[in-house]
Amino acid sequence: MENTTVINDLIKDLLHCTPDFIYFKDLNGKYVAVSDTVAVHFNSTLSDIIGKSDFDFFAGEQAEAMSLEDKKIIATGEAVKDKIEKKVCPNGSEFWISVTKTPWKDSAGGIVGIIGVCRDVTERIEREKHILDMLSIATHDIRGPLSSIGSMIKLLIRGAFGAIDESVKVTLSDISGRMIRLEKLLGEYLCKSSMMNVKMPEKEYLDLREDIIDPILDEFSSEIEGSNIRIDNRLGAIPGNKITIKANARWIKIVYRNLIRNAIKYAASGQIAFGFEDKGDHYRLNIYNSGPPVPEDRRINIFEKFESTDSTGLGLAICRNLIQKHGGNMWYENTWDNHPNFVFTIPK
Numbered sequence: 001m002e003n004t005t006v007i008n009d010l011i012k013d014l015l016h017c018t019p020d021f022i023y024f025k026d027l028n029g030k031y032v033a034v035s036d037t038v039a040v041h042f043n044s045t046l047s048d049i050i051g052k053s054d055f056d057f058f059a060g061e062q063a064e065a066m067s068l069e070d071k072k073i074i075a076t077g078e079a080v081k082d083k084i085e086k087k088v089c090p091n092g093s094e095f096w097i098s099v100t101k102t103p104w105k106d107s108a109g110g111i112v113g114i115i116g117v118c119r120d121v122t123e124r125i126e127r128e129k130h131i132l133d134m135l136s137i138a139t140h141d142i143r144g145p146l147s148s149i150g151s152m153i154k155l156l157i158r159g160a161f162g163a164i165d166e167s168v169k170v171t172l173s174d175i176s177g178r179m180i181r182l183e184k185l186l187g188e189y190l191c192k193s194s195m196m197n198v199k200m201p202e203k204e205y206l207d208l209r210e211d212i213i214d215p216i217l218d219e220f221s222s223e224i225e226g227s228n229i230r231i232d233n234r235l236g237a238i239p240g241n242k243i244t245i246k247a248n249a250r251w252i253k254i255v256y257r258n259l260i261r262n263a264i265k266y267a268a269s270g271q272i273a274f275g276f277e278d279k280g281d282h283y284r285l286n287i288y289n290s291g292p293p294v295p296e297d298r299r300i301n302i303f304e305k306f307e308s309t310d311s312t313g314l315g316l317a318i319c320r321n322l323i324q325k326h327g328g329n330m331w332y333e334n335t336w337d338n339h340p341n342f343v344f345t346i347p348k
Contacts, residue, residue: 021097021118024104027074029053029067032113041093062088070101070114077103077111084121096125137254137318143183144219144257150179152222160226201248203326208243208285213274216256220264228269243276245283245346251322252346255330258315259287259342266291266340279345282328286343293334302332319344 015022015035022035031049039046042057054063073080079102088094097118104113153176155161157169164172206212217224217231224231245252263272270290277284294302303320320330328345335341 019120021116021120023114023116025053025070025114025116027111027113029070029114041095059088073101073103073114074111079103084125095120095122097121141254141257144261146179146183147261148219148222150176150183151226153179155222155226201251203246203248205244205246206249206252208245208276210242211249212252212256216253216260219257220260223264224272227264227267229264229267230271232271232273243283246348247326247346251326255319255322255344256287258319262315263287263289263291263340275341275343282345282347284343284345286341288335288339288341290339293338293340294332299332303330 011033015033018035019037020035021038021041023038024032024034026032030051030053034046034049036046039049042049044057049057054066057063058066069080072078079100081100083099084096085099086094086096098121099116099118101114101116103111104115106112153172156164157172157176223229260272267289268291271288272290273286273288275284275286275288303316316330323330323344323346327347330342330344333341333343
C-alpha cells in the first residue's frame with residue numbers, strides 16, 4: 001500500500017513538473033489524467049479536461065485522426081513512437097511535437113486505454129529546416145560557377161580561344177565529364193535539401209547595378225559570349241546612375257543569378273533585358289529574354305517546387321521565396337511580342 005502511494009505521488013509530481021505533454025485516456029478516448037503542460041496548451045484547467053476527449057479541444061478532422069490512431073493502438077496493442085506532427089492549439093498557436101503513444105494496461109495485462117507522451121520539438125524542427133534550407137541555397141548557388149567553368153572548358157575544346165593540342169583536348173574533355181558528374185551530384189543534394197523556410201537575414205543598402213547586376217553579368221560573361229546573347233534596353237533599362245535598394249545582397253544575387261541563367265539558356269542567340277521602375281513605395285524589376293514563352297497551362301505552377309521537367313525544379317521556387325521574404329513578390333508575364341518576362345518587386 002505504501003509503495004502504491006509513493007508511486008502515485010511520483011506520477012503526480014511528474015505530471016506537475018514535466019514540460020512534456022503527458023496524458024492518460026480511457027477506452028472511450030476520455031482524459032483520465034494530464035500534465036500541467038497539456039492544460040496550458042489547451043487553454044484550460046486540469047479539472048475541466050478530465051472526462052473530455054480530443055473532440056472538445058481540436059477541430060473535427062484533427063480530432064477524428066487522433067481518435068482513429070488511438071483506436072488502432074488499442075485494437076493492435078502496437079505503440080506509436082516518436083512520430084513528428086504539427087499541431088494547432090485552441091488558442092491558434094502552432095507547434096511541432098514528437099508523439100509517442102502506447103497501450104495502457106492494467107495489472108492483468110488487459111488494455112484499459114492509452115498513455116501518451118508528446119514533446120515540443122518546434123525549435124529542433126525549425127533548426128533542422130534552417131540547416132537544410134541553407135544547404136539548398138548554397139548548393140544552388142554553387143551550380144552557377146560550376147556551369148560557368150564547364151562552359152569555358154567547352155569553349156576551349158572548340159578552339160574559341162585558339163588552337164590547342166589534341167592531347168590537351170582529351171584532358172579537357174575528361175575534366176568536362178567530371179564537371180558534369182559534379183553538377184548532377186549537386187543537383188541531387190539540391191533536391192534532397194530543398195525546403196523553403198529560411199529566416200530573413202539582415203538587409204543592407206546596395207547599388208543595384210554596381211553590387212548586383214554587374215557582378216552577375218561578369219560571372220556569366222563566357223556563357224553570354226558563347227551563346228551570342230545581346231543585352232538590350234527593352235522594357236525599361238537599369239539607369240546608369242546609382243539605384244539604392246535595401247536588401248540582402250546574397251539573396252538578391254541568387255535571384256538575379258538564377259533568372260539570368262535561365263534567360264541565357266532559353267534566349268540562345270537572342271536578347272536579355274533588365275527592367276527597372278520606381279513605383280513609389282517599391283521598385284518593380286524584371287528580367288526579359290527573347291526565348292519562347294512559358295506554355296499557358298504551366299504559368300501558374302512554374303514557381304512551385306519540382307515543376308520544371310528539364311532542371312532541378314527549385315530555382316524559381318527559391319527565387320520567389322527569397323523575394324517574398326524581402327516583402328515583395330514575383331510573377332511571370334508574357335510581353336507584347338510573346339516572350340518571357342519575370343517580374344519581381346522590392347520594397348524601398
